[in-house]
Amino acid sequence: MDKNATEKLYDKDAYAREFTARLESCEPEGDGFLITLDRTLFFPESGGQTADRGVILVPADGKLSKSIDRNEIHASDAQADYSSVSVTDVQIEGETIYHRVPAGIAVGTEICGRIDWDHRFDNMQQHSAEHIFSGTVHRLYGYDNVGFHLSDNTVTMDFSGVLEEDQIRNVESIVNRAIYENVEITVSYPSKDECDRTDFRCKKEIEGQIRLVTIPGYDVCACCAPHVHRTGEIGILKVQSFQRYKGGVRIHIICGSRALRLFRAENDLMTKLSMDFSLPFEEIGGRIDELKEEIYNLKGRLREADLKLSEIKRSSIPVDQENVVLIEEDMDAATMRKSVNELTELHPGYCGIFAGNDEAGYRFIIGIKNGDAREALKALQKICSAKGGGSPQMVQGSATDLTETNLKDLWKSFD
Numbered sequence: 539m540d541k542n543a544t545e546k547l548y549d550k551d552a553y554a555r556e557f558t559a560r561l562e563s564c565e566p567e568g569d570g571f572l573i574t575l576d577r578t579l580f581f582p583e584s585g586g587q588t589a590d591r592g593v594i595l596v597p598a599d600g601k602l603s604k605s606i607d608r609n610e611i612h613a614s615d616a617q618a619d620y621s622s623v624s625v626t627d628v629q630i631e632g633e634t635i636y637h638r639v640p641a642g643i644a645v646g647t648e649i650c651g652r653i654d655w656d657h658r659f660d661n662m663q664q665h666s667a668e669h670i671f672s673g674t675v676h677r678l679y680g681y682d683n684v685g686f687h688l689s690d691n692t693v694t695m696d697f698s699g700v701l702e703e704d705q706i707r708n709v710e711s712i713v714n715r716a717i718y719e720n721v722e723i724t725v726s727y728p729s730k731d732e733c734d735r736t737d738f739r740c741k742k743e744i745e746g747q748i749r750l751v752t753i754p755g756y757d758v759c760a761c762c763a764p765h766v767h768r769t770g771e772i773g774i775l776k777v778q779s780f781q782r783y784k785g786g787v788r789i790h791i792i793c794g795s796r797a798l799r800l801f802r803a804e805n806d807l808m809t810k811l812s813m814d815f816s817l818p819f820e821e822i823g824g825r826i827d828e829l830k831e832e833i834y835n836l837k838g839r840l841r842e843a844d845l846k847l848s849e850i851k852r853s854s855i856p857v858d859q860e861n862v863v864l865i866e867e868d869m870d871a872a873t874m875r876k877s878v879n880e881l882t883e884l885h886p887g888y889c890g891i892f893a894g895n896d897e898a899g900y901r902f903i904i905g906i907k908n909g910d911a912r913e914a915l916k917a918l919q920k921i922c923s924a925k926g927g928g929s930p931q932m933v934q935g936s937a938t939d940l941t942e943t944n945l946k947d948l949w950k951s952f953d
């Protein structure tokens with residue numbers, strides 16, 4: 539055994555939240571410190587799972603009040619005499635676990651550690667569910683989970699072969715059945731001989747003592763992470779989405795309290811939509827499709843109307859006017875370009891179209907038949923914040939701090 543090995547308290551009891559330990563080392567690293575302890579409950583980032591977080595409580599005099607029996611100590615015993623430092627990351631190298639903390643702590647200090655239990659239990663729910671899912675995929679379809687990622691926001695699994703939607707739904711149902719059955723999850727440390735005789739997932743990757751996590755009827759897998767005691771604690775597993783990935787499939791799942799939070803958010807949104815549309819949930823999708831088509835048709839009609847209006851405006855400009863500027867509330871870029879081209883055929887000066895208003899700013903296109911439109915852009919940049927560029931024939935861009943009055947005055951100054 540490595541003499542720097544950290545005793546992994548989370549291996550023995552996945553449900554312990556608080557522990558005491560002796561600080562073995564403290565080294566500055568980056569803008570904080572990396573500390574090692576003789577033992578820890580903080581699960582390090584490993585196997586695709588993010589690290590535990592929490593706090594370390596440091597007694598003012600470097601000694602815990604009841605250091606005789608370390609298992610009986612709780613930080614609350616002497617809360618006032620403790621200072622608290624947060625553990626922001628936990629990494630493992632070999633058998634040593636490093637905790638990242640913002641402040642240095644003296645070697646030899648007896649500390650009390652407290653993990654963020656909500657965060658840990660949430661990870662346990664996701665991870666145990668992943669085992670049942672991967673074990674079921676392996677048993678039914680023969681594919682391996684070749685990439686597992688468990689972060690605060692997402693849980694993904696990458697399988698070595700393609701699964702179709704009905705197969706994924708089938709596995710989802712089986713995992714939920716395993717949850718209803720409330721199967722006990724056990725951890726064992728088999729001997730080398732027992733390992734050779736047992737069939738389990740993730741057999742190759744592990745050196746040294748194997749830790750087997752068994753979910754009877756569903757999965758046996760080598761794993762070092764904390765798991766829930768019984769499958770019922772997972773609550774629910776829902777497949778959120780899936781896509782083809784590297785010759786296989788990537789599946790996003792959500793379990794436990796995360797699934798409840800998502801269901802709440804989605805239900806709130808559906809309830810709001812249902813009230814807005816005065817429709818039951820199941821008819822909202824169809825109504826949105828209708829609205830999308832309606833908007834598409836209206837945009838087409840609006841574009842035609844814009845063009846007609848713009849034509850009318852252009853035809854009302856005296857033909858002998860050299861420099862022309864038109865201000866439109868809204869116009870798409872293609873129509874603006876077409877209109878500027880038409881104007882430059884009739885008027886020899888700077889022909890500009892500005893779409894927008896004083897508050898929101900303007901998008902613009904300026905053209906000139908014989909001359910340099912970039913000169914007009916330079917003049918514009920003197921009176922407002924305008925970004926843009928282009929060729930001598932045409933420039934385009936956007937402007938803020940521009941008022942309709944200033945714009946019209948600028949064009950008058952070109953005459």
Ligand SMILES: [Zn+2]
Pocket residue numbers: 585665669759760761762763
């Ligand atoms: Zn695992």
